Amino acid sequence: MRSASTTLRRICGRHSSPASICSQYRTLATFVERDIVILRQKSNQDNIIVSKPLNPANKINTHKGDISHADIIGKSPRDLVTSSAGHDYRIHTITLAEYVSMTRRLVTPIYPADANLIVSLFDLHSSRADEAEKIEILEAGTGHGALTLHLSRAIHGANTQCPKPAPVSEGTDDLSATEQESTDEQTECDDAVTAWKASRKAVIHTIDISPKYSKHAAKVVAGFRHGLYADNIDFHVGDASAWIKSEHARRDSEEPFLTHAFLDLPATHDHLSAVASALKNDGILIVFNPSITQILDSIQKIKREDISLFLDQTLELGNNGSSGGKPWDLRAVKPRASIKAQTTEHSSDSAQSSGSEAPSETPQELNQAITRDPAQTLKEIKPEDSDWTYVCRPKVGERITGGGFLGIFRKMNNPVRP
Structure with a gap:
């Protein structure tokens, strides 16, 4: 039996676009059609221009003159190109960070x-190894597609190359024998591509409620390096919880299938139960929220509905990505006054029943009740306990910069029940 990669090479090789294949492996010795480049004015490095995909028939209009795409194609990175007004611009390869930050955005x-x-x-x-666990990541809230691209780059090594079939010729009536053979091969190629997608060792399921945003994100992903990372991604439109339910039905199984999940949604806590049902044991769920109180909403939801997730850590992000993640202390505690009141009440009851004075709790024991393992403390809160409150404060030692919060949760198969 032929391997999937051999079949794809035999069937799809001549139908694939050379630019789309070679761009994945070529070093950018020279720029070719459909490349996106950055131009920096030689005399003013702050004057930055991001081109559209290069096309010999197009040009870039600037206040320093026009630059023809044809003058850029064939040049190497850091070569100079001169505008129609005589100003020099240096050509640069666009990085992923520059691409997601500078491309047109809707969000x-x-x-x-x-x-x-x-x-x-x-x-x-x-890993492409047969015994390696398949990676399936859910990203709920596709947005601009920036994180989608970064995730796809991280898993790209797990998948083999998928050649793109050539577009089907219009008007298939009265085809010659050669044309009919070509059409049959293309149909077989399409089937092979479908089989390749089913055999991927790593895939990102990204979903957005807005068809407009999802379509734009797909365009953003396809525009980077000729769609280098696009084949690792499946785009969906709709509700995240509804998609998980439909995916269970499609697979005809209630078994968890996600290894990781990321939620960037207005009401993150509403989707925790569905995500937990699809997340494998010890799988990581990261939720992104603008405020720390929204992370608390998720913690309370998990406790209230006994969802099999626990909070691993909470991080604060910096403005415009300037921070590497500032840790926060986020846990449930019972105030000392409440503990003392309960201790006094318990001591009184014990004295009345036994006729002897009960030993009082030491300050060290009271402090231990507050500084204990936060994950365990959260598990022990009962819904009827009204004396519990939440510690919600940044950990000392680093400057607070703001920018949003990440709650990192893990799936546990056997939650500790209070």
Whole structure:
């Protein structure tokens, strides 16, 4: 039996666009059509221009004169190109960080520093080995597609290359034998691509409630390096919880299938139960919220509905991605006054029943009740306990910069029940 990669090469090789294949492996010795480049004015490095995909028939209009795309194609990175007004611009390869920050946006992107932090928190390790666990990541809230691209880059090594089939010729009536053979091969190629997608070792399911945003994000992803990372991603439109339910039905199984999940939604806590049902044991869920109180909403929801997740850590992001993640102390505690009152009441009851004075709780024991393991403390809160409150404060030692909060949760198969 032929391997999937052999079949794809035999069937799809001549139907694939050379630019789309070679761009994945070529070093950018020279710029070719459909590349996106950055131009910096030689005399003013702050004057930055991001080109559209290069096309020999197009040009870039600037207040310093026009620059033809044809003059850029064939040049190497850091070469100079001269505008029609005689001003020199240096050509640069656009990085992923520059691309997601400078491309046209409909929503605010997750900035590169924050996206890199999120990817590192997922601790992704991809492999093509048959015995390797398949990586399936849910990103709810596609937005601009910035984090989508960073995640796809992280898992890209797990998947083999998928050649793109050539577009089907219009007007298939009265085809010659050669044309009919070509059409049959293209149909077989499409089937092979479908089979390749089903055999991927790593995939990102990204979903957005807005068709407009999802379409724009797909365009953003396809525009970077000729769609280098696009094949790792499946775009969906709709509600995250509804998609998880439909995915369980499609797979005809209630078994968890996600290894990681990221939620960037207005009401994150409403989707925790559905995500937990799809997340594998010890899988990581990261929620992004503008305020710390929204992270608390998720914690309270988890406790109230006994969802099999626990809070691993809470981080504060910096403005415009300037911070590497500031840790916060977020846990449930019972105030000392409440503990003393309960201790006094318990001592009184014990004295009346036994006729002897009960030993009082030491200050060290009272302090231990507050500084104990926060994850365990959260598990022990009962809904009827009204004396519990929440510690919600940044940990000392670093400057607060603001910018949003990450709640990092983990799935546990056997939650500790109070």
